[in-house]
Amino acid sequence: MDFLVVFERELLTFRRRFWRYLFSGMVNPLLLLTAFGWGLGRGIQLEGVSYLNYVVPGIIALSAMNTSFTSVGVTLNISRRYTKTFENYLVAPIAAHSIVLGKVLGGVLRGLLSATIIILLAFLYGAKININLAAIATILITSFLFASLGMLVGMIIWSHEDMNTFTTLFITPMMFLSGTFFSLQGMPAWVASLIKLLPLTHASLCLRAAMLGREFPVVNFAVLLAFALSFFFASIVAVRRSSE
Amino acid sequence: MIRLDGLTKYYGDIRAVHNLSFTVEKGEVFGLLGPNGAGKTTTIRMLTTLTKPTSGRAWVAGHDVVAEPLAVKRSIGIAPQHLNLDGELTARENLEFHAKLYHMPRHERGKRISELLGFVELEKRADDLVEGFSGGMKRRLLIARALMHRPRVLFLDEPTVGLDPVTRRKIWDLIRSLRSEGVTVLLTTHYIEEAEQLCDRVGIINEGQLIALDSPANLKRKLGNFAVEVYHEGRAERRFFPTREEALEYGAEHARCKACDFSVRETNLEDVFIELTGRRFE
Numbered sequence A: 001m002d003f004l005v006v007f008e009r010e011l012l013t014f015r016r017r018f019w020r021y022l023f024s025g026m027v028n029p030l031l032l033l034t035a036f037g038w039g040l041g042r043g044i045q046l047e048g049v050s051y052l053n054y055v056v057p058g059i060i061a062l063s064a065m066n067t068s069f070t071s072v073g074v075t076l077n078i079s080r081r082y083t084k085t086f087e088n089y090l091v092a093p094i095a096a097h098s099i100v101l102g103k104v105l106g107g108v109l110r111g112l113l114s115a116t117i118i119i120l121l122a123f124l125y126g127a128k129i130n131i132n133l134a135a136i137a138t139i140l141i142t143s144f145l146f147a148s149l150g151m152l153v154g155m156i157i158w159s160h161e162d163m164n165t166f167t168t169l170f171i172t173p174m175m176f177l178s179g180t181f182f183s184l185q186g187m188p189a190w191v192a193s194l195i196k197l198l199p200l201t202h203a204s205l206c207l208r209a210a211m212l213g214r215e216f217p218v219v220n221f222a223v224l225l226a227f228a229l230s231f232f233f234a235s236i237v238a239v240r241r242s243s244e
Numbered sequence B: 001m002i003r004l005d006g007l008t009k010y011y012g013d014i015r016a017v018h019n020l021s022f023t024v025e026k027g028e029v030f031g032l033l034g035p036n037g038a039g040k041t042t043t044i045r046m047l048t049t050l051t052k053p054t055s056g057r058a059w060v061a062g063h064d065v066v067a068e069p070l071a072v073k074r075s076i077g078i079a080p081q082h083l084n085l086d087g088e089l090t091a092r093e094n095l096e097f098h099a100k101l102y103h104m105p106r107h108e109r110g111k112r113i114s115e116l117l118g119f120v121e122l123e124k125r126a127d128d129l130v131e132g133f134s135g136g137m138k139r140r141l142l143i144a145r146a147l148m149h150r151p152r153v154l155f156l157d158e159p160t161v162g163l164d165p166v167t168r169r170k171i172w173d174l175i176r177s178l179r180s181e182g183v184t185v186l187l188t189t190h191y192i193e194e195a196e197q198l199c200d201r202v203g204i205i206n207e208g209q210l211i212a213l214d215s216p217a218n219l220k221r222k223l224g225n226f227a228v229e230v231y232h233e234g235r236a237e238r239r240f241f242p243t244r245e246e247a248l249e250y251g252a253e254h255a256r257c258k259a260c261d262f263s264v265r266e267t268n269l270e271d272v273f274i275e276l277t278g279r280r281f282e
C-alpha cells in the first residue's frame, strides 16, 4: 500500500492549491467552449447533433489529457532536475510501481477535476450530454493514460526545454487532430487511420459515443486501455532504470 | 557494515571513482575526505543505490547494493549534499511523509517527530512550509529526516556545511551519541578539524582514488607529530618532525635571517590532508 503514501503527498498539495487549480482550469475550457461551441458552432450540425453537443466530449478528452500529462510530467521533471526531491522516493524502501502508481493517481485526480469543470460549464452553455458509467470510465482511463505518459516522458527527458518540445510535437497536435473538433467520417481513409494511431482519438470516440447516447465502441475502449497499460508499465521500467 | 571492493564509476570519459576498496565496521564513524570533485558524493550515491557502479562491488549492512537495493534501502539513512527537502510541505509534513515511506508505525511517528524537531530546534517552525526556511534550517531538518527511521547505517554528505558553530557542535555530539548506540556513520566534510574530532578513521581520496586510510592519530604520526612553519617573505614553508626537539632545531637553523621567523606546533589532520592532496584548503 506504499502507493497510497505517495498519493497522499500529491493529495496534500492538491488540497492546498485546489482553488488555484479550479480557476486556472476554467480558463481554457471557457475559451474553447465560447469559440467553438457557442461562437463557431451556432446553428451547425455535425453527425446529426448540434456542434456544441458534438464538441463538448472532445474538449473534455483533450483537457483531461493536457492536465494529467502536464501535472505529472512537469512536476516530475522539476523534482528530478531542480529540487532533487525525486531522489527521496528512489532511496526509500518502496517499489518502483508504488512510486509510479501514487504519482499517476495524483495526475488522474487533476484530470478528473478539469473534466468536472468542463462538464459543469458545458451545462451552463446549454449542452445536452449524458453522464453515465461509460463516460466516467473513459475519462478515468484517459487521465490515467496521459498521467502515465507524463510519468514516462518525465523519467526519460531531462531538460525542461525538451519537455516543452515534446508537448509541442505530440500533445498539442493531438489536441486538434484526434477527432476532438471535427468528425473522422468522410476523411480520406489513410488520414483517418493515421489519426487512429493517436491515443486521444480513441478517448474522444468513446467519450462522444457515451455522452451522446450512441453505441459504445468497445474496440476503441480496449485500444485506450492498451495504451494506458503500456505507458504505465513502461514508466515503471523507466523508474527502475533511473539509477544510471 | 560497509564494504567496497574495487568500486569504480565512470561518467562517460570522466573517471569519478577508481578502484575504491575499504571496509567500515559496525559502530564506526568513518570520514571520507578529499578535494572538490574527488568522488565522495559519487561513492555515497553508489553505496545508497542511487547510481550503479561501472565495476566493482559494494555491500551495505550485508547486502549487495546492486543485487539487493531494497534490503540496502531499508537499513540506511541519508543526508545528501544538496538540500532536497520537499519545499511544498511543512517541516512536520516532510518528516511525517518520510516516516510513512519507511513504514514507521503510527504511534512511533508523532513522538519521534517532536523529539527530532526539538533536537534541531525547529519546533517553532514545524508547521511552516520548508521553502521559506534558511539554508541552515534546511540542513538541520535534512539531518533530522535522515535519523527519523532510526537507520543502522547513516550516510552524511557534508552534514554541517553552512551551520553556525553552536549547531555544528550539537551535530557532533549527536554523531557521537549515535556511535555509542552502535550506528555506523560514513560522512564527508571539508572541515578537516571536524573529521579529526569525530572520526575513528578517515579515508582520503583524490581523483577518485584512495590515497590514505587510517585513524587521524596514525595519519598524523606518519607525517610527524610536530610541524615547523618557517616564514620567509610572506610565504610559509612547512616541515614535519616526529619530536618537538627536532622541529625546534630545524626551525632555528632555517630562520636565521632577520626577516625570517618560525613557529612549532602540533600537526593536525589538515596538514596531512594538504600534504597528501597537494592543495591548500581554507
Ligand SMILES: Nc1ncnc2c1ncn2[C@@H]1O[C@H](COP(=O)(O)OP(=O)(O)OP(=O)(O)O)[C@@H](O)[C@H]1O
Residues within 6 Å of the ligand: B011, B014, B015, B016, B034, B035, B036, B037, B038, B039, B040, B041, B042, B043, B081
Ligand atoms: N551525474 C554526473 N554526470 C557526469 N559527471 C559527474 C556526475 N556526478 C559527478 N560527476 C563527476 O564525477 C567527479 C566526482 O564528483 P563528486 O560529486 O563525487 O565529487 P565530490 O568529492 O563529492 O566533490 P565536492 O567536494 O565538490 O562535493 C567530478 O569530476 C564530477 O564532475
Ligand SMILES: [Mg+2]
Residues within 6 Å of the ligand: B040, B041, B042, B081, B157
Ligand atoms: Mg560532494
